[in-house]
Amino acid sequence: MRSIKLFLLVLTVFTACNSPKKQKQEEKIADSKRPNILFLFADDQRDFTINALGNTEVITPNLDSLVQTGTTFENAYIMGAMNGAVCAPSRAMLMTGRALFNIDPTGNTIDSAHTTMPKAMEKAGYTTHHIGKWHNGKEAFINSFSGGKNIFFGGMHRQYNVPTFNYSVEGHYEADKMNPHSPKHSSELYADAAIDFLNGYNGKDPFFTYVAFQAPHDPREMPQEYLDMYDDVTVQLPPNFMPEHPFDNGELDIRDEWLAGYPRTSEEVIANIKAYYAMITHLDAQIGRIIQTLKEKDLYENTIIVFAGDNGLAVGQHGLLGKQNLYEHSINVPLIFSGPDIPMGKKTSALAYLSDLYPTFCEMGPGVEAPATVEGASLKEVILSDATVRDATFHCYKNFQRAARNDRYKIIKYNVDNTVTTQLFDLKEDPFETKNLANDMQFSEQLATMELLLKEQMITYNDEADFEKEGWGVPVLLAWKDKTNPEEVAHLRELAKEERKMRGF
Incomplete structure (x- = not known):
């Protein structure tokens, strides 16, 4: 009789411990420990623009702290455009975790068949909240976030009087x-919005704030005052400064x-670099x-902070100012992870794409399924160990530039009006990519290896270009100025003059 009573007691305790109510309580406890993610994304900030990473000319105390x-990725890349x-x-x-030729390669839209990272x-x-620039169409935004403030739908604007919206549940973003x-x-406008979000955060669900x-x-x-900070800073010309690019790169x-x-x-160029650094x-x-604010709200210890940039910028390197090229200064971007369980002061040379952030965030937020x-590829194991997720990266720009790199060498090929140029x-x-080895016979074997790697990468990422065909067998994409409203082109030329x-100058 006592054994039956004991059995019933054990059964009662087991049932109580595994009841739906108990399971929900356990899930709630687990959920409360899930890390928040604060994703800080810069626009046109190239790699090597952080003091703690070796650029002693730039003043970045807060990024230095991160x-x-x-953990810093020294070889984080964009694929191209x-x-x-x-x-x-x-x-x-970034938002889809997909390669360039597997999305709208202009980025103007995102196919609704692809679940975006915040979704x-x-x-x-997770509570998802967007602040600042969104450059992939209003429909994609509506399909992505559950909240937001000071949302800018566009590519560029003056830094003051930015046209912004607050989040609309109904998706109304009319003028x-x-x-x-x-x-x-x-920058202040968007930081204010982030601070407002953190001050109003109720702690119920973990947040993903972009x-x-x-x-x-x-x-x-x-x-x-920020430009004045560089009055006493000696800014050197970059080692790859050129008065002009040595050949027509197509753009x-x-x-x-x-x-x-x-x-x-x-x-x-030095005046532009100082202004760039001041920004x-x-x-x-x-x-x-x-x-x-994270620290003041006691959120810092359970928040993963990620800082990255969407692409780089030449600002005088190789005779260029912009990002429409495949040199390191334009495709290599900063990428830093800081937060709970992330190694401190670590630098990794592992190759990464920005599109790897999607599965990485999913793994860092337990219960999020990519x-x-x-x-x-998730970078979580790269952060926590000496793992790598790829041995090469592929890059392209329009119909006339292609590139690939491995752990040491990089090849860039150009086809402009059927004139082919190769750099190694x-x-x-x-x-700083100052010495082209493509015509050096000592590197002929390495050149052949890299040309094969580039072709393999092109196939892997569904690039239809074919080096054996005239014009590489792909449609010629018009220059931006040749497909843009002439009045708009004239307006932007005037803005460029004002900038100078x-x-x-």
């Missing part, structure tokens, strides 16, 4: 719903390239404000 408390607005497909690949986070119980224009700098800044994209406007006459005169002069320093200060459409660089010995006058 480097010291987290099929249009001059490189940041649009870069952001579309996947939302489905798993009459626009916020009153704010005289604040865009703060997409406009800086340091031109126009290079910032509070004067030398585009808006970005109008921001300095031809040929490039050392004085104007980054101002951005850094706003990032510091956001992180300080959909089958995601093609990127040893990135270990020549990180701001620099004293």
Whole structure:
């Protein structure tokens, strides 16, 4: 009789411990421990623009702190673009985890068949909130986030009086719903919105907050005090400075390239670099404000902070100002993870794409499942160990530039009006890509290896270009200025002139 009573007692306890109510309580406890994710995204900030990573000319105390408390990817890349607005497909690949030729390669839209990163986070119980720039169409935005503030739908704008919207549950983002224009700098405007979100956060569900800044994209406007900080800073010309690019790369006459005169002069390039750095320093200060709020709200210890950029920028390197090329300065971007369980002060040379962030965030947020459409590779094990996820990267720009790199070498091929040019660089010995080895017989075997790698990568990523065909067998994509309204082109030329006058040229 006693044994029966004991059995019934054990059964009662077991049932209580595994009741739906108990399971929900356990799930709630587990959910409360899931890390928040604060994703800070810069616009046109290239790699090697952070003091703690070796650039002693730039002032970035808050980004330096992230480097010291987290893990930095030294070889994080974008894949490229099929249009001059490189940041649009870069952001579309980020949001879908897919490669360039497996999305709208202009980035102007995102196919609704692809579940975006924030939507996947939302489905798993995260509060998702967007602040700042969105460059992939309003429909894609509506399909992505559950909240937001100071949302800018566009590619570029002056840094002041930015046209923004607050989140609309009904998806109404017509002109009459626009916020009153704010005289604040865009970086401050977006930081204010992030701080407002953190101050109002109720802690019920973990959050995924995406703060997409406009800086340091031109126009290079910032509070004067930040430009003044560089009065006593000696900024050197980059080792790969050139008065002009040595050959026609297919996109030398585009808006970005109008921001300095031809040929490039050392004085104007240095003035542009100082203004570029001043914008980054101002951005850094706003990032510091956001992180300080995290700490004040006791959210810092359970928040993964990720900082990255959507693409790089030449600013005088190789005779270029813009990002419509495949040199390291334009495709290599900063990427830093800082937060709970992330190694401190670690730097990894592992190759990564921005599109890898989607599955990485999914793995870092327990219970978030990456959909089958995601093609990127999670970087979680790279962060936690010495693992790697790929041994090469592939890059392309429009119909006339293709590139690939492995752990040391990089090849770039151009086909402009059926004139083919090949470059081969040893990135270990020549990180600024100043010495083309393609015509050096000592590197003929390496060149053949890299040409084969490039062809293999093109096949892997569904690039239809074929080096054996005239014009590589792909349609010629018009230059931006040749397919844009002439009045708009004239307007942007005037803005470029104004920008030069701001620099004293």
